[in-house]
Amino acid sequence: MVAVGVFLVPAWAPTLLYDRAGIVRGEWWRLWSGHLVHFGPAHLAWNLAVLLPAGLWAERIAASRTRLLLALAPPAMAIVLLIGLPDLARYGGLSGLASALLAFLACTQLGRAKGDSWFWWSVLGLLLGKIGAEISSVHPLFARFATDDVRPVPLAHAAGLGVAVLMALPRSHA
Amino acid sequence: MAFSRVSAWSPPVLCVLGVALLIGGGCSGMWGGKRKTERSSSVVNYLYPGEANPLPPTEVPVLRLPLRVGIAFVPSGNTRAYYQDAAITEVQKTALMERVAVEFKGRDYIQSIEVVPTSYLRPAGGFTNLDQVRGLLGVDVIALVAYDQVQFTNENILSLAYWTIVGAYIFHGNKNDTDTLMEAAVYDIASRHLLFRAPGASHVEAGAAAAYMEQRKRADGAKGFELATDDMIKNLKTQLEAFRERVKTAPAGTVARIERKPGYTGGGSFGGGFIVAGLLLWGVRWWRRRS
Numbered sequence: 001m002v003a004v005g006v007f008l009v010p011a012w013a014p015t016l017l018y019d020r021a022g023i024v025r026g027e028w029w030r031l032w033s034g035h036l037v038h039f040g041p042a043h044l045a046w047n048l049a050v051l052l053p054a055g056l057w058a059e060r061i062a063a064s065r066t067r068l069l070l071a072l073a074p075p076a077m078a079i080v081l082l083i084g085l086p087d088l089a090r091y092g093g094l095s096g097l098a099s100a101l102l103a104f105l106a107c108t109q110l111g112r113a114k115g116d117s118w119f120w121w122s123v124l125g126l127l128l129g130k131i132g133a134e135i136s137s138v139h140p141l142f143a144r145f146a147t148d149d150v151r152p153v154p155l156a157h158a159a160g161l162g163v164a165v166l167m168a169l170p171r172s173h174a
Numbered sequence: 175m176a177f178s179r180v181s182a183w184s185p186p187v188l189c190v191l192g193v194a195l196l197i198g199g200g201c202s203g204m205w206g207g208k209r210k211t212e213r214s215s216s217v218v219n220y221l222y223p224g225e226a227n228p229l230p231p232t233e234v235p236v237l238r239l240p241l242r243v244g245i246a247f248v249p250s251g252n253t254r255a256y257y258q259d260a261a262i263t264e265v266q267k268t269a270l271m272e273r274v275a276v277e278f279k280g281r282d283y284i285q286s287i288e289v290v291p292t293s294y295l296r297p298a299g300g301f302t303n304l305d306q307v308r309g310l311l312g313v314d315v316i317a318l319v320a321y322d323q324v325q326f327t328n329e330n331i332l333s334l335a336y337w338t339i340v341g342a343y344i345f346h347g348n349k350n351d352t353d354t355l356m357e358a359a360v361y362d363i364a365s366r367h368l369l370f371r372a373p374g375a376s377h378v379e380a381g382a383a384a385a386y387m388e389q390r391k392r393a394d395g396a397k398g399f400e401l402a403t404d405d406m407i408k409n410l411k412t413q414l415e416a417f418r419e420r421v422k423t424a425p426a427g428t429v430a431r432i433e434r435k436p437g438y439t440g441g442g443s444f445g446g447g448f449i450v451a452g453l454l455l456w457g458v459r460w461w462r463r464r465s
Contacts, residue, residue: 039441046444050452081440088440095442119459126455130448153440 013037018078018091031075037092039150044094051098058105061112065167066104073100073163080159091153100160103127107168131157211391213262214322215250217359221318223298235362235369236431237314239283239438244313245271245358246290248320249297262321262399264292270403271319274358277407278414288313301366308363315369317358319406323398325391326351336384346381350391353377354398356406362430369430372413374406 018034019027038044058066077096081088106120106127134154222228247267268289275287288311296303304316328349335341356374361367378398382390420429 039439043441043443046446046449047442049449050444085440087438090439091441092439093442095444098444099442116459116463119455122455123452126448126451130444150439150441153442156440156442 013092018081020082020086020089023078023082031078034078034091035074035094035097038094039092043150047094047098051094051101054098054101054105058101058108061105062108065108066101069100069104069164069167070097072167073097073160076163077156077159080162081153081156084155084159085153088153091156093156096156096160098160099127099131099157100164103161103164104168107165111168127157127161131161209327211325211327212323213250213395215248215320217248217318217320217357220248220295220298220320221300221304221361223300231366233365233367234428234431235365235367236433237362238433240285241283241315242286242288242313243278243284244288244290244307244311244316245274246295246307246316246318247271247292248318249292249295249299262323262395266396266399267292270399273403274317274319274407274410277411290316301363304361304363313363315360315362317360317410319356319358321354321356321399321402323352323354323395325353325395327387327391330381333384342384343386344383346383348382348384348387348390350380350382350387350394351377352379352391352394352398354395354402356399356402358406358410367430370413370417372406372409374402374404374409376401376405 016030016033017037018030023030038047055066055070058069074097077100078091081091102123106123109120110117131154134152134157218228247262268291271289275289278284279287290307290311290313294307294310299306307313307316328351329347330349331347332341332345333347335345336347341347354376357371358374359371360369362369376398378394378401380390380394417429421432
């Protein structure tokens with residue numbers, strides 16, 4: 001809802017976007033809010049298509065940990081981007097968080113061992129395949145964003161997946 | 175009888191007739207006859223002066239996005255005018271280049287478009303000159319605009335009225351044809367590579383009275399450049415898209431290598447493929463649970 005609101009009021013985007021220089025200056029809210037900014041309707045729509053079902057399902061089976069993930073994953077991913085991609089000046093999109101929720105859901109479901117583990121392993125495989133394909137892509141310029149200048153950042157997805165696995169593993173082992 | 179009548183004309187009358195014929199003939203020579211005016215500039219003459227077989231560049235161009243683009247008219251070193259006329263002025267050139275620049279501003283892979291005044295380029299300056307422009311203005315890629323404009327002037331039957339002197343101000347006894355060909359060649363300065371080129375052409379026809387012929391020719395020349403620029407902009411857009419498609423579909427690094435300048439914008443997104451694959455998985459899960 002907030003992401004849709006931010007998209008409908010473009011004037012907010014510069015203040016909320018992940019802006020490396022701004023974060024370094026102390027605009028710490030960008031660690032969270034950057035994920036809410038999108039670069040086109042398709043960008044927003046695809047991310048919501050993954051985030052909403054994954055988030056609702058995860059909240060139904062592990063409400064408190066899902067909320068904790070929603071609170072901690074955005075800054076964790078942003079810090080990974082700050083350290084790992086010093087040339088990345090601006091970043092936006094919920095896909096990192098959507099990846100985190102999807103991976104968290106898959107790991108949680110695998111921990112519950114309800115019999116369709118093949119499905120959740122496939123989901124994790126699909127996610128890893130997507131990240132791998134983005135890393136090996138030779139034409140980042142011609143990505144699917146509305147603007148050509150926006151480059152996919154697979155590290156955000158990998159970071160989201162990593163945070164989710166870290167949060168889901170203790171419970172799975174318990 | 176008739177001869178005796180002519181011979182009877184007094185010398186002053188014959189003098190007046192002679193002067194009238196001389197003036198009329200002079201005017202006819204000044205206004206009449208076919209004329210051709212040609213103005214041109216050449217990218218080849220500018221970039222490869224005195225080179226009969228310029229060697230093609232061997233390295234693949236590296237385009238660091240977003241690009242800083244320059245646009246410049248190639249200096250004319252080849253103006254041949256049978257009837258000396260003012261060539262395209264600096265003001266006209268700047269206006270035309272501004273129009274081209276406006277069409278390509280706002281693209282995310284273009285950081286800036288700089289209109290380079292002709293005074294920055296010297297005739298036959300070659301890539302050495304372009305390196306200087308690159309250093310001065312900080313452009314990575316330059317669109318060099320060359321032109322070839324030919325104007326033909328012919329007389330029609332109305333030009334007979336010019337003999338009356340007043341007719342030279344009233345009757346459109348001259349017909350001007352103006353053919354203009356423009357071409358923008360887009361070069362990566364560092365690798366000396368021609369990325370793509372786009373032509374533009376126009377044909378303008380107009381009639382004029384002898385007294386206003388030069389004025390008309392200048393107006394036609396300017397209109398010719400305007401129309402050719404419109405055509406060139408259209409073709410530039412097509413060629414730019416074709417170039418992007420070539421970079422996209424050709425094996426990596428064969429047409430151009432794309433790099434990012436520090437400070438790029440990144441985003442994360444799920445494409446339709448991911449969603450479809452996820453839905454397929456979900457469908458299989460649902461089917462298996464049912465059965």
